[in-house]
Amino acid sequence: MKSILTLLFAVILLNLTWAQTDIYRAEAERINDLVHTKLNVQFDFEKEEMPAEAWVTLKPHFYPTKSVTLDAKGMLIHEVSLLNNGKKSPLKYDYDSKQLLINLGKTYQKDESYELYIQYTARPNEVKQEGSAAISDAKGLYFIDPRDEDPEKPTQIWTQGETESSSAWFPTIDKPNQKTTEEIYITVPDKFVTLSNGTLIKQTKNADGTRTDYWKQDQKHAPYLFYMGIGDFAVVKDSWQGKPVDYYVEHEYEPFAKEIFGMTPDMLTFFSERFGYEYPWDKYSQMVARDYVSGAMENTTAVIHMETAQQKHGQLIDENAWEDVIAHELAHHWFGDLVTAESWSNLTMNESFANYSEYLWREHRYGKASADAHRASDLEGYIMGGNFDKDLVRFHYAAREDMFDGVSYNKGGYVLHMLRGYLGDDAFFAGLNKYLKEHEYDKAEAHQLRLALEEVSGRDLNWFFNQWYYSHGHPKLTVIVENSNDVAKLNIKQMQEPLFEFPLTVDIYENGIPARHTVWVKKQRVNTFDFKTSGTVNLVFPNADHDLIAEISQDLTTVQNVLLYNAAEDEYTSRKLALENLSGEQLMNEEALNTLIKALDDSYHGVRIQAINALDITSPKVKSKAITKLVQLAEDDPKTLVRAAALNKLSDLQDAAYLTTFEKATTSESFAVRAAGLEGLLDLNREKAISYAHNVDDEVIAQSPELLAEMIPLWKSKNDTSHFEALTEMAAFYAFVALQDPTLAAPAEEAFQWIMATDSPHATKKVMSLQEQIYNQMKTQQPMALPYVKQMTLKALEIKKKAYQENASSSLKSQVEIIEQTLKGYN
Ligand SMILES: [Zn+2]
Incomplete structure (x- = not known):
């Protein structure tokens, strides 16, 4: 099972076209270099602004200069001065709300540094930049529920620098080829914790109920890696070789923080050893923030993750869906940050x-x-x-x-x-x-x-x-093999342009046993290789280690696919390919079916799941061969995801014989097993399934679109809006859900209408941000689907406006505005 969103993305990730341009994007010229950045910031939550001071030390990169241009987006600039032995002298400057051009008053030579003092107000809502698919906005500084209007949302502040948005909250040279040391004084209400780069040196309580935290990083890094995160977080402490490793999560997830992030110290050891370079920074902190605009970001020693990182025990038993991201951001601390x-x-x-x-x-x-x-x-x-x-x-x-x-x-x-x-x-x-x-x-x-x-x-x-690196594409190969007496002839035709040259592994299977060869494919259309053979050649299989990026078209017989599954050296990719090829033949070929059944015992759980999913269980022949094993997998497999896949397969049978298997599954700790059990039960005993569903976490129900569809009218009849979070994905895409599965169409639309007709700031915003996300994706990928998204958003506006007419609350008014803003963003 996958979430609706994942399914949908799989469908639309087709037919991309990308805007090309003739502009050459060179490395930014370095006229002045950053040396040091010191900031003193506080926050106006009411106005979503940041009054601040910056002390920026720079020097000419090579040539003498008497001016400097700093990036400073959307700010109010109050003062620009030169600092000399603590004395300020005002400097002349021009400011166009993007850049600050400062006249230094004299010419500076290479390595002659100077310190600027700038007093300013950062106004993130004034920053106009084009966003992207990866980072959906570019305000740099984000206030989340700053006036505490949304009861379901904590007040937070966080920043996002990449690509060039740090200059929305401090004046700098906002290019990745600049590096600066950093210190920052952050003043916040005392109830909040702060996170920034480097070490927390000092905390000072102020008379007005605020607190000033002083963070400092002596190792230089690029401006886009600066970070501030502020809010009411639980800080779960861990460590690695005496360095702090902290996890900032919402209090609800405090018990699971180590289960989610606890492998971080092992990763620090592993990457330090693998790269032969010990982790160089002061500490390693990770924060999970609300409404984050991307997946995660490798801000130096202060990584931010989106909410999806927060998982419960029942989800983590199945799989830590965020572990790859945790490794990714940590590895950036060598490649990206260092x-x-x-x-x-x-x-x-x-x-x-x-x-x-x-x-x-x-x-x-x-x-x-x-x-x-x-x-x-x-x-x-x-x-x-x-x-x-x-x-x-x-x-x-x-x-x-x-x-x-x-x-x-x-x-x-x-x-x-x-x-x-x-x-x-x-x-x-x-x-x-x-x-x-x-x-x-x-x-x-x-x-x-x-x-x-x-x-x-x-x-x-x-x-x-x-x-x-400096060209595009990959080999698209057509492979033809001719066997004669004692020679196997391998013909490889490159179908693509440009042509490639590359080493290629080839496995020659003789008497069922593979032997590895490596050949050099030349940069020419056709390459032919002869392999001397002695016995019966069963299979000639190129790219046997799958190390070459390539699309290979080779016709394999059933016998060859069976051999590939059984004898290939690698434990995944060859087996995956063989099973894909065999699954279409399971009804007419005994050996194909037998191999699929055998794969139910594969050593790697991913292959077991693939085999389960491939089985055409409604065929009596397949069922008679597979059923015993399938039930066993559903009940006992050590991997809960395999159990869930087997349960889902069993539920295709809609057979009361498995009622107890499903019922037992509904009590599992694993969310995937529980959801699969409930879905199986739903077909056999709807009342019972629904009565169980009332007592499970929404995360379980959200895994089963069918179950969700059952629950929506029930929740709605009781006006129980506490499950909106679980509904938002299905609701946001109701028009597309209808295309995918007509039986889910009505409940999906019902969920959408219910959310829009209700005073629901959080869910409304979430639905809008999902629709905006899908709209931006489709803009480049599937433009003809855009009117459907727009139509849904217009519908949302109509319903929400009606709700506002009936109850003119400020909360509903701001929801109408959110929808209007989303619509504006479509143009
Ligand atoms: Zn990355």
């Missing part, structure tokens, strides 16, 4: 490593099959995303936010995996270490990785970087 991509064109120098670190962590912690499964789904994301024409290092893009895509992340991570395979573990990781040491606390571009790897390995890598 060594920073010099420009957004080179973003992959941050994101490919963070992405690949998810693979490395899984490989270390859960084994290669788990890592490979993750890699396979990333590859699918890259290929499905219509990314073929985009260079990995891309000097032409329309908006810098476009760089946050399946190329910079997924493909970039896979490219690193290819490099690792080509160079070998020792050379690859030694090369990464060299790259880190040479560019620590500095910036880098892809060539610098190439030079480090070349130096360590002694091999030229221009051929590799030219095709994988």
Whole structure:
């Protein structure tokens, strides 16, 4: 089972087109360099503003200069002075609400530093910038429920710097090739905790009931990595080698904080060893914030995660859905924070490593099959995303936010995996270490990785970087095999443009046993390879280690797929491919079916789930062979996700024989098993299922669209609005739900109308933000679906306005405004 949103995204992630541009996006010129940034900030919650002071130390980069341009977005500038031995002298400046052009009054030479004092008010709501799919807004500084109007939402403040939004809350040179040390004084109501970069040096209580926290980071980092997070959080303490490792969560999730984030110290050890470079920063904190505009962000020592990170015990038993993200953000503290991509064109120098670190962590912690499964789904994301024409290092893009895509992340991570395979573990990781040491606390571009790897390995890598970093696409291969007496002939045709050259592993199966060969495919349309054989050749299988990014079209017979499943060396990707091929033949081919049944016992749970899902259980033949095993998996598999998959498969039978199996499942600690049990029970004994459903967490019900559809009218009849959170996804996309499953259409629309007709600030906002998200995704990906989204939002406005006419509350009024704002954003 997947959430409705996931299903929907799977459907719409097709037919992408991307805006191209002729503008060359160079690294920003460095005229002046940041040296140090000191800030003193407080907050006007009523006006959503931040009165502040900044002391910015700079120096000319090389050439003498008598002016400096600072980025400062949407601010009120009250004073700009030069500081000399503590004395201020006013400077002349121009300000256009984006940049502050300051006349320094004299010419400064290289390495002659100067300190500016700027008094200003940050006004995030005045900042106008184009947002992106990855980071849906660009205000820099976010006030969440600042006037405490929403009873369901805590008051919080947090910041989001990447790409160039830190300059919405402090004046700086907002480019990734700048680095500065940092100190910040944050004054907040005493009831709140604060989080920022570096070390909390001091806390001072003030007479007016506020408190000033003083944070300091002596190691320099890029302006986009500055962070402030403020609110009423539970701070759960952990540690690694004497350094604080803290988890900031809402109080409700305090008991689960270590279950969610508790592997962080192990990750710190693992990445320190793997990169041969000990974690260099003062501490490592992670905060889960409300209404965060992206998934997570690697602010130096102060990572922010979206709410989805907060999971309960019953969800965590199934799988920590956030573990990959936790590894990703931590790995950025080497690749991104310590060594920073010099420009957004080179973003992959941050994101490919963070992405690949998810693979490395899984490989270390859960084994290669788990890592490979993750890699396979990333590859699918890259290929499905219509990314073929985009260079990995891309000097032409329309908006810098476009760089946050399946190329910079997924493909970039896979490219690193290819490099690792080509160079070998020792050379690859030694090369990464060299790259880190040479560019620590500095910036880098892809060539610098190439030079480090070349130096360590002694091999030229221009051929590799030219095709994988500075060009686009991947091999699309058609494979034909001809066997004669003692030769197996492998014909490989490259169907794509541009052509590639690459090493390719080939497994030759003789007498059922594979032997590994490596050949070099040249940059030409057709390559032919002859392999001497002695026995019966059963299968010639290229890209046997699946290390090459490629789409390969090769016709395999049933017997070959069975052999691939049983004899391939790797524990995931080959088996996955074999089972995909075999599942279509289960009704007519005994061996195909037998292999699917055998896969129900596979050592890797992901393959067991795939086999379960593939079974056509309503066929009597399949059922008679699979049922005993399936029931056993449903009741006893050590992995709860396998149990849930088996229960879901059993529920397809709608057979009262499994009533007790479903009933037993409804008492499981696992949310997935419980939801699957309830869904099975729903078909057999609706009343009982519903009576159970009244006593489970909403997170369980939200996993089963069918169950949710049953509960909506019941909750509505009692006007029980406490479950709105569980309804928002289904409600937000009711028009699309109808297309996917007509039986769910009416309850989905009912949920939507109910939320809109009710005074529900939180749910209304959530529905709107989901619709806005899907609208922005569709703008590039499926423009013809846009009117459907707009229609739903217009409907929301109509219903909410009516509710406001009946009850003119300020809360309903602001909900009408939220909907109107969403509609405005569509243009
Ligand atoms: Zn990242």
